[in-house]
Amino acid sequence: MPDQKTLSTITTLDTPPSAWRSVLSTEGYRVMVDEGTEPAFSSALDTEKRDGTFVCAACFLPLFESASKFDSGTGWPSFFGPIEGRVETKQDFKSVLPRTEYHCVRCGGHLGHVFPDGPQPTGQRYCNNGVALRFVPDSEPLPGPRDPSGNDVTTS
Secondary structure (H helix, E strand, O other), X not given: OOOHHHOOOEOXXXXXXXXXXXXXXXXXXXXXXXXXXXXXXXXXXXXXOOOEEEEEOOOOOEEEEHHHEEOOOOOOOEXXXXXXXXXXXXXXXXXXXXXXXXXXXXXXXXXXXXXXXXXXXXXXXXXXXXXXXXXXXXXXXOOOOOOOOOOOOOEO
């Protein structure tokens, strides 16, 4: 079976928003389903420095490698790029100025916003809500896919 991090096709979930309440914290649901933002400096993942993978807190899809993480000074875990094909973006008009938000490609969970002020090699800053991530150290296996509605989560 191919390594979950390198799969090229990801099956998207059609999980009703209410089903995520059973697996996400109240704050996780507010951020990932209602597209909220957690307070700056509220997540221990902002200072996480170990080697490993940051996976979606909802469906466990691997999203970012620790090698792409950097300290942006913003108070949110920041990365210069996701694992290829793992996030999708859309325009967010909830603020005065439009921003680009990004979501998990499998479950659609809101992760954060991307800004053009990051380090090389991309120049991008993926500013992530810590509550939308789970860190898995390299010494531990990655969790399998999760869908709280009980659907079979397969990738090809």
